[in-house]
Amino acid sequence: MERIIASIITIGDELLIGQVIDTNSAFIAQELNKAGVWVKRRVAVGDSKEEIIRALNEESRDTNIIIITGGLGPTADDITKPVLCEYFGGRLVMNEDVRKHLMYLFEQVFRRPIIERNLKQAEVPDVCTVLPNARGTAPGMWFEKEGKVFVSLPGVPHEMKGLITNEVIPRLQQTFAMPFISHRTLLTAGIGESYIAETIRDWEEQLPAHLKLAYLPNYGMVRLRITGWSTNKTHLENELNTEFDKLKILVREWLVIDEDATLPMALHKLLRSRNKTMTTAESCTGGYIAHLITAIPGASNIYKGSIISYDNAIKISALQVSPATLQKNGAVSEEVVSEMAAGALASMNTDYALAVSGIMGPDGGTPEKPVGMVWVAAGDRNKLVTQKFQFRFDRDRNIEMTATQALNLLRKFIVENP
Incomplete structure (x- = not known):
């Protein structure tokens, strides 16, 4: 089974100038990985039509899934929706379900009048599948083109997380045959990354191709993570456990904890x-x-x-x-x-x-x-x-x-x- 590969594109000038820290990509990558999707790249672009289109073209060349966040708000600088409409050859139409949801939010939850600018958030490209956003006003949008899936999500983290969990991951699992991905992680302290690499070199060199070791150093500590992927969950889990036990013996002198913990x-x-x-x-x-x-x-x-x-x-x-x-x-x-x-x-x-x-x-x-x-x-x-x-x-x-x-x-x- 071939890997299912994804890219994440975050949109917004505020990300490029460091005014806002991108936490969305980390959450999306974690959830995709749990579902069996490998994230190949994370790309940030500004609020520019040309840059968004360039990123879409580049990331769709060698990935199956492109997740986009940001630029779906009601203000003039939120240009993602019209750009996507043009990119996929559609036109903006009023979605009645989204309009009703907006009316409910403003009348029952926010308790303030809705204005025309807010209602425009119910306009979506007629070539997308609307993903209902129970936590906010901007809906998610699902596009398909040449066998690739493109998903556009709001940049507000709370809203994005709800859509990823409730809409995107279940739909991706129905669309693609996912391999099983699993990890084993331990934490060491009091030894440098290079010295660990020398200590475990012989063991690392004999790892099979579908198992990969990553070194994650930080402030006097090094996390070691073995990642594997397979269509056979039981076989992969047994194989990972065997190699992880070997690794723990090799680094036992510096081992802090044999799980992904601080x-x-x-x-x-x-x-x-x-x-x-x-x-x-x-x-x-x-x-x-x-x-x-x-x-x-x-x-x-x-x-x-x-x-x-x-x-x-x-x-x-x-x-x-x-x-x-x-x-x-x-x-x-x-x-x-x-x-x-x-x-x-x-x-x-x-x-x-x-x-x-x-x-x-x-x-x-x-x-x-x-x-x-x-x-x-x-x-x-x-x-x-x-x-x-x-x-x-x-x-x-x-x-x-x-x-x-x-x-x-x-x-x-x-x-x-x-």
């Missing part, structure tokens, strides 16, 4: 499995570690809270750090983060604590303690471990790297000290 999620799962709780005492990260942890649903089960002791006076009053320790060693020191962690354990009454103090930049460094220097402490009431890091990036990335390394230090402590 480091905070892995730590959350570890604490839940042991019915334990934690707290954080943050200085240089200013609450960023707490943010990462509390972004996970159910965080209240494992996380009590944080003391953000950005100022030394708070370290003393809230975390019981000794003024003498601060005077002798400075805030960025092994001694201070150790006392911060101990103070957090006592104050929050948790099983584990994590403390960080450092110099994020761009200013504040000295020859003895340069920008990017960080001390981390992690542990429980019986034992604390500390580690010094020296990062070399800008302020934002130094904060992110600090959070990553701190969370991983606590994770390793819990695993090694059951």
Whole structure:
């Protein structure tokens, strides 16, 4: 069975100038992949008739499905609908079902008068199949040309998601014979992408052609994802499981979690499995570690809270750090983060604590303690471990790297000290 291949075209000047971040493509790609469709390209174009037509021509040459988002609103800069009407050789006509839906929304939901500009959203090319948009005013549109499927969707993420889930994916599954696509993902920390590649080279070289390994590095961590495709779901799942088990053995020294999860999620799962709780005492990260942890649903089960002791006076009053320790060693020191962690354990009454103090930049460094220097402490009431890091990036990335390394230090402590 041949692969079913798709391209995603996002339309809007706001995307090209960075005023709006394109999250639609990521969602569409994920949903297509689940359904057995390979996404070959993601293309962004401005509100230009020529650019839209060029993109349609180029993407339809070697793909089966072209998904388009954006440009379906009621204002003059929303030109997607008339361009598609011209491209597929149709004319705009009033769709009665869409008109009734618009009247219902304005009269019953929005409770405001409908104007002619809004009613024009019920005009669609007479050569398309209308996809009802239960979440908004602009309908989706399904076109077919020379064996290819073109789908135009509104750019509003909430509306687009509803159409993809309820209309587009079911129709694509009826139109194409989809292969089965599956993934296996794990997360490593404390090893670089190149070193992993050398470590697993022999195993990777023997993978069959229908299994592909991807390296996804990010802030001191590397995700490894095996993707496979086949018409035989059972055979593919068994094959993936076998190769995934081999991979886990090869990277066991750096393995964080054997699923597609983030480091905070892995730590959350570890604490839940042991019915334990934690707290954080943050200085240089200013609450960023707490943010990462509390972004996970159910965080209240494992996380009590944080003391953000950005100022030394708070370290003393809230975390019981000794003024003498601060005077002798400075805030960025092994001694201070150790006392911060101990103070957090006592104050929050948790099983584990994590403390960080450092110099994020761009200013504040000295020859003895340069920008990017960080001390981390992690542990429980019986034992604390500390580690010094020296990062070399800008302020934002130094904060992110600090959070990553701190969370991983606590994770390793819990695993090694059951």
